[in-house]
Amino acid sequence: xSDTYVIYPKIIDELLENPGIGFIAAPGLMEPEGVIHDNxxxxxxxxxxxxxxxxxxxxxxxxxxxxxxxxxxxxxxGRYRWDILEKKLDEAKALGCTAIVRCSPxxxxxxxxxxxxxxxxxxxxxxxxxxxxxxxxxxxxxxWSEFISEFAQHFDGHPVISSVDMALVGxxxxxxxxxxxxxxxxxxxxxAYIDNFKITPLQALLHDPKSVKIxxxxxxxxxxxxxxxGDMGGFxxxxxxxxxxxxxxxxxxxxxxxxxxxxxxxxxxxxxxxxWYLQGWDIDYIVEESLKWHISSFNSKGTTVPEPWxxxxxxxxxxxxxxxxxxxxxxxxxxxxxxGLRIRGLWANTGVAPIxxxxxxxxxxxxxxxxxxxTSKTDIRSWLxxxxxxxEEEFALEGKAGEYxxxxxxxxxxxxxxxIKLAIEGLKEGxxxxxxxxxx
Numbered sequence: 001x002s003d004t005y006v007i008y009p010k011i012i013d014e015l016l017e018n019p020g021i022g023f024i025a026a027p028g029l030m031e032p033e034g035v036i037h038d039n040x041x042x043x044x045x046x047x048x049x050x051x052x053x054x055x056x057x058x059x060x061x062x063x064x065x066x067x068x069x070x071x072x073x074x075x076x077x078g079r080y081r082w083d084i085l086e087k088k089l090d091e092a093k094a095l096g097c098t099a100i101v102r103c104s105p106x107x108x109x110x111x112x113x114x115x116x117x118x119x120x121x122x123x124x125x126x127x128x129x130x131x132x133x134x135x136x137x138x139x140x141x142x143x144w145s146e147f148i149s150e151f152a153q154h155f156d157g158h159p160v161i162s163s164v165d166m167a168l169v170g171x172x173x174x175x176x177x178x179x180x181x182x183x184x185x186x187x188x189x190x191x192a193y194i195d196n197f198k199i200t201p202l203q204a205l206l207h208d209p210k211s212v213k214i215x216x217x218x219x220x221x222x223x224x225x226x227x228x229x230g231d232m233g234g235f236x237x238x239x240x241x242x243x244x245x246x247x248x249x250x251x252x253x254x255x256x257x258x259x260x261x262x263x264x265x266x267x268x269x270x271x272x273x274x275x276w277y278l279q280g281w282d283i284d285y286i287v288e289e290s291l292k293w294h295i296s297s298f299n300s301k302g303t304t305v306p307e308p309w310x311x312x313x314x315x316x317x318x319x320x321x322x323x324x325x326x327x328x329x330x331x332x333x334x335x336x337x338x339x340g341l342r343i344r345g346l347w348a349n350t351g352v353a354p355i356x357x358x359x360x361x362x363x364x365x366x367x368x369x370x371x372x373x374x375t376s377k378t379d380i381r382s383w384l385x386x387x388x389x390x391x392e393e394e395f396a397l398e399g400k401a402g403e404y405x406x407x408x409x410x411x412x413x414x415x416x417x418x419x420i421k422l423a424i425e426g427l428k429e430g431x432x433x434x435x436x437x438x439x440x
Contacts, residue, residue: 004342005333007434009326009424015050015314016421017062019098019412020162020264020356021321025061026302027095030054039272039303047307049314057304059317062417063162063297064092066099067172071115073103074147082154089160093416100266100297102165103151104173105144106132118143130176135169141185144169145192152196159414162297163201163264163356165225166193168211174227175207186214194220201263201356206247212254223263224256228270229290229298232281242270243289251293260294260353261384268299277306287316296321296353323351324383324410325423329434331406336440340394341365341374345408347389350423354384359420362411363395364431365404365439372399380410401439407431 029036035043036057049059066088074080085101092099106114113119114133118140126134133140155161167173168189169181178186190211193202203223204215215222231242240246251257259265267290269276276283290298298320305313328346335341343363361376374395383389409431410420419430426432 003332003334004330005435007329009329009426009432009434011325011327012423012425013318014423015059015317016323016423017060018321018420019062019417021296021351021353022061022063022298022317023059024100024297024299024302025064025095025097026055026058026300027064028302029056029058029304032056036304038274039301040274044304045307047310049310057307058300058302059305059313062097064095064097064099065299066092066101068101068103069107069112070103070105070144070147071113073151074115075117077117077143080150080154085155089158093160093414096416096418098160098162098417100163100165101155101161102167102173103148104167105140105169107171108132114140128177130170130174132171135177135181135185140169141181141188145188148189148192149196152193152200155200156197157199159412161200163203163223163266164193164197165266166190166202166204166215166222168205173205175205175211178205178211179208181210183210183214186211190215190218194218194222203264203266206250206254206256209250209254212256216255221262223259223265223296224251225264225266225268227268229267230273230276230281230286231270232276232279232286234270234275234279243286247289247293260296262356264296264356265294265353266297266299267295269301272303273300273305273309274303277309283309283312287312291316291319291352294353296356319350319352321351321353322349322355322383322385323423324349324380324420326408326432326434329408331435331437333436334438334440335397340396341437342394343392345391347383347391349383349385349387349389352385354381355420356381359410359412361391362409362431364407364409365397365399365437366407367402367404369402370399370404372397372404397439399439404437404439405433406435406437407433 038044046056053060068085122138170176203225206224206226228242233241325348331343363374365372
């Protein structure tokens with residue numbers, strides 16, 4: 001590019017809260033009055049991750065978890081109360097968060113049963129410990145598949161939903177007993193998700209090889225979730241653990257090691273981080289392994305993070321999910337009539353995962369009289385970690401002649417969420433001012 005202006009933005013190392021990544025929000029620790037207690041009920045001294053944090057003893061977040069029960073949403077066969085889920089999503093948005101959504105078929109408590117209309121039809125409860133209805137000898141697979149299809153028809157592409165858990169069977173939809181199902185039954189439920197969720201990312205439980213193999217057969221972009229991050233021997237001491245055995249072996253055995261490139265990897269804590277601390281487990285090992293597996297978000301179950309682990313957790317957060325740096329920007333500072341704005345950017349994603357939503361990259365020209373918004377054609381979902389990302393584009397200008405500030409931002413389209421924060425200086429009202437431009 002001739003007659004160009006070149007900028008090298010200043011890279012920052014600050015914690016950034018962005019949608020779809022990081023610790024799941026902990027509303028109970030947001031501005032609590034009085035003493036804070038850990039998960040065992042013991043009082044702990046208050047601290048914050050940053051001076052501006054709104055959450056105590058836990059990092060701020062732009063992602064939350066939204067669980068809903070089948071019985072609440074399908075109150076009669078084929079009659080749905082989608083407003084219940086919409087209300088929960090509105091609550092997430094009010095917190096400034098996107099939401100991971102899981103529709104649970106049932107759980108273990110009596111009040112978490114299958115829908116009343118289904119229970120009237122199927123009164124027998126199996127003895128299997130994770131089932132409230134036998135999927136082998138009831139219409140469960142058909143009914144659940146029909147529900148998931150309707151769920152997707154109403155919520156695929158919802159701007160507040162980060163991703164959806166593919167619950168198939170078992171308490172909370174966590175997969176208990178999946179391996180005993182007929183393959184065709186698994187395919188039917190898997191198809192209900194994949195055939196109908198075409199925009200919103202999905203993640204499958206890394207539970208058993210049978211269901212994961214069937215999911216992989218569809219060759220769709222499916223991530224995975226697992227529910228016992230941090231376990232270094234809490235079940236079987238040195239004989240077996242999730243961190244040392246199950247995850248590193250089965251991410252490979254189930255051929256899910258590249259799933260992160262197209263859909264999220266989501267972890268939930270085994271017990272609580274405070275329990276890890278009291279057990280003396282190595283937080284840095286847990287962090288490094290999860291980053292190796294390309295974690296996007298972590299559900300700490302809304303409980304306190306031990307303060308001695310604060311710096312390790314900050315380092316974790318600065319790598320978890322995506323983190324975009326604009327290393328260099330070049331553009332023509334004077335645009336004459338009939339010409340276009342030619343722009344080139346050198347980007348880096350210093351996180352461990354891509355972004356999974358197609359948020360638009362926007363160039364703005366702004367002065368006191370006018371704002372010209374120019375939407376890039378680039379798809380930022382292709383910005384993978386550990387690669388140089390060269391962005392080159394030319395924009396036609398239709399605005400009035402004058403001097404403008406040149407700004408760049410990645411827009412979410414949700415005011416409560418704001419724009420994506422970049423790891424560079426210069427943020428102002430969601431955009432980064434990077435220079436001046438004259439339109440003649």
